[in-house]
Amino acid sequence: MKGLVGSSRVRVLWLTTNPLPAVALRQGMPAAFGCGWQSAALAALSAEAADVQFVCAARPSQTVAPFESSGIQYVSLEPRRSQDGLRRAYQSWMAGLVSTPPVEEMKRLIEDVRPDIIHVHGTETSDALAVLLAAPETPILVTLQGLVSEIAPLTLAGLRRADIFEDVCSLKFARGRGLVHESRHMRKAAAMELAALRRARDVSGRTDWDRGVVRRANPAARYWHIDEALRQPFHEVVWRGPTEGAPTILAVTSDAPRKGVDVLLRGFAKVRSRRPCALKVVGGVVGTPVWRSLSRLESSLGLTGHVDWVGGQSAESVARMLSECTVFVCASRIENSPNSVCEAMLVGVPVVASRVGGMQSLVNSGEDGLLFESGDDEALARTIELVASDELLASRLGDRARARASVRHDPAAVSRRTLDVYASLVGEAT
Numbered sequence: 001m002k003g004l005v006g007s008s009r010v011r012v013l014w015l016t017t018n019p020l021p022a023v024a025l026r027q028g029m030p031a032a033f034g035c036g037w038q039s040a041a042l043a044a045l046s047a048e049a050a051d052v053q054f055v056c057a058a059r060p061s062q063t064v065a066p067f068e069s070s071g072i073q074y075v076s077l078e079p080r081r082s083q084d085g086l087r088r089a090y091q092s093w094m095a096g097l098v099s100t101p102p103v104e105e106m107k108r109l110i111e112d113v114r115p116d117i118i119h120v121h122g123t124e125t126s127d128a129l130a131v132l133l134a135a136p137e138t139p140i141l142v143t144l145q146g147l148v149s150e151i152a153p154l155t156l157a158g159l160r161r162a163d164i165f166e167d168v169c170s171l172k173f174a175r176g177r178g179l180v181h182e183s184r185h186m187r188k189a190a191a192m193e194l195a196a197l198r199r200a201r202d203v204s205g206r207t208d209w210d211r212g213v214v215r216r217a218n219p220a221a222r223y224w225h226i227d228e229a230l231r232q233p234f235h236e237v238v239w240r241g242p243t244e245g246a247p248t249i250l251a252v253t254s255d256a257p258r259k260g261v262d263v264l265l266r267g268f269a270k271v272r273s274r275r276p277c278a279l280k281v282v283g284g285v286v287g288t289p290v291w292r293s294l295s296r297l298e299s300s301l302g303l304t305g306h307v308d309w310v311g312g313q314s315a316e317s318v319a320r321m322l323s324e325c326t327v328f329v330c331a332s333r334i335e336n337s338p339n340s341v342c343e344a345m346l347v348g349v350p351v352v353a354s355r356v357g358g359m360q361s362l363v364n365s366g367e368d369g370l371l372f373e374s375g376d377d378e379a380l381a382r383t384i385e386l387v388a389s390d391e392l393l394a395s396r397l398g399d400r401a402r403a404r405a406s407v408r409h410d411p412a413a414v415s416r417r418t419l420d421v422y423a424s425l426v427g428e429a430t
Contacts, residue, residue, distance in 0.1 A: 010426060011053045013115035014042070015131060017122040017145070019058040022069045023076070027062060036315055037339055038121060041229040041418075044411035046071055049419050055113050059127065075113070077127070078105060101130035101192070110135050117141065117426050124148045124189060129196040139425035142196065143226070144205040147213055147336055149190040149197075150357070154258040154334050155183040158375075163293045172289070179257075179289050197221070202425060206337040207358025224421045229411040230343055233319040239348035239398050242326055246276040247388040250325035250349075252318060252340035253281065253332075255288035260331035260354065260375070262297055267331065267380035269301040274381075277388065280308040280325070282318055322347040327387045327394070330354060333374055337362055345369065346409055348402030350387045350394045352380065368400035 019027075021039045042054060059077040066075045106127070110118070118138055120128050122145040132140060156164060156179060164180065172178040197203065197217040204224040205211055211223050242248050249268060253259045261281070268279045285291060286309045298304055313321070322328065328344035330353040335341075337358045344351050345362070351369035353359050363369035370387065372379040387394050407413070 009051050009053055010116045010422070011055060011114065012422065013110070013113050013118045014054055014056040015118065015120045015127060016056065016058045017124050017127070019060045019064075019076075020056055020074070022072070023056075023058060023060055023064055023074055026064050026067060026074070027060060036231050037228060040231045040411065041414065042072060043070070044229045044415040045418060048412065048415040052419070052422075055115065057109060057113075059125075075109070077109065078102070101126040101133060103130045103133045106130045106134035110138065116429075117422055119143065119422075121145065123193040123196050126189075126192045129192050129199070132196055132199040137429075139429045140200070140202065141224070141421060141425060142200045142203045144203060144210045144214070144336065147193070147210060148186055149193045149217075150213060150336075151258060151334055152183070152186040152190040155186045156180075156257055157333050158257045158260065158262045159290070159293060163290075166292070167289070177289075182289075202421075204421065207361035209358035209361065210336050226417050226421065227408050227414050228337070228339070228342065229414040230339065230346055230409045231315045233315045234322075234343040234346045235406075235409075235411075237319040237323045237347050238402070239323050239350075241394070242324055246278050247326035248278045248280060248324070249327055249329055249384060250280050250321055250344075251282065251329050251331070252343075253283045253285070253330075255283075255285045255290045255294075257290060258333045260333050261285060261290075261294055263333075263354075263375055263377050263380060264329060264331040265294070265297055265301060265303060265307070266377035267329075267384065268307070269303055270378060270381035271384050271388075272303070272306065275385065275388075277326075277384075278308070279303075279306070280310060280321065282310050282313050282321065284312050285309055286311065318343070319347060322349050325349060327352055327384055329380070329384065330359075331380060332356060335359055342405060342409060345401035345405035348398040350397040351401060352383045352387060354380075363401075364404075367397075368404050369397055 016038055021036060055073040057075050057077055060079050062079050064076045118131055118140045120131055120140060120142045124146060128142060167173055167179045170178060173180060194217055197214060200221050202222050203214050204226040206227055214221055214223055251264055253261055271277050298307060322344055328349040328351050330338060330341050332354055333356060335357045341351060341353055341362055351363060353363055353371055354374040355371040356374045363371055365371040370383050372383045
């Protein structure tokens with residue numbers, strides 16, 4: 001990059017919505033608590049550009065002194081402090097987590113780091129808007145992730161009125177927690193995101209869908225297509241399917257209602273009523289605010305004891321489970337470019353996913369995966385059965401998925417593309 005911009009060593013300030021694994025380890029927590037895929041992208045970038053100094057900033061749960069690891073500098077913003085009792089409840093009721101962009105804090109950070117370019121990962125928090133307000137003259141690249149402005153209307157999707165009433169009547173609600181409060185916070189965050197997008201000059205994304213969102217919010221913004229560099233374990237493992245027993249359906253998801261776990265359960269129940277099969281769900285679902293509703297649904301469908309809720313897992317463990325399943329399912333009601341689908345394709349697993357958001361940019365239905373209409377559990381069941389009953393189809397879908405994903409998520413290619421964009425933006429500013 002030094003040669004491209006014709007200057008001395010370039011400093012890039014990375015701002016992430018969550019701390020990277022190196023910060024999690026520094027706090028004494030497992031690396032899994034950090035954003036592993038972003039860490040993988042950062043490692044690939046560092047390998048491609050020895051003349052670039054990366055400084056990573058995030059808002060951790062506790063103060064972490066500045067440190068360096070593997071040539072990367074890490075600094076912390078003011079921690080997200082976990083308040084107890086009345087103060088925490090007050091902040092939640094007032095939606096204080098996203099109420100005011102911390103502009104002055106960002107100005108101090110930028111003054112300390114003195115970056116040549118700022119790369120903001122995600123628009124889900126007020127930090128993105130704060131950076132754009134704090135450094136209007138500095139080149140800033142805003143990378144899209146989940147697009148909370150599109151997600152917010154679906155925060156409570158799939159829940160019954162009884163589920164919402166139960167949430168409102170709970171002690172958690174009084175304390176400013178639970179599903180309804182999360183929905184309120186998401187709506188406030190959505191307003192912040194749209195304000196950030198309207199101010200952004202340069203935005204990067206990965207799908208035709210997120211490009212359309214940017215165009216609607218800010219037709220004058222430049223859009224740069226940059227794919228994701230995925231974690232190494234998913235490059236190393238190749239799908240071989242189940243070695244024995246009934247077909248296994250695998251989902252990597254969360255408890256958020258928009259993730260469609262209820263649709264997944266209904267679809268699985270229909271498949272299981274017609275043929276033996278197993279369902280394994282990876283991710284934090286059990287014990288979360290929506291678990292009581294999902295547990296009741298699981299019981300009403302006669303699935304109690306037939307779903308393996310395995311919780312959060314390491315990348316190595318997820319890659320292994322992908323290699324051994326029959327089909328990977330994403331039943332989300334809204335997505336941009338979920339890592340879980342990309343990782344499954346990279347391993348070469350036949351993918352069945354809902355036709356929502358940016359999914360059609362990831363999966364060419366009938367060629368390297370199969371899409372079904374969102375919320376249609378019968379269509380989901382039929383599509384799963386089609387893959388599970390046709391080994392040639394499954395093999396063809398998996399092979400083509402791996403070939404496509406290997407190109408799309410090649411770390412070196414993604415790094416070169418990112419550095420080219422950096423060079424363009426820095427070059428224009430000099």
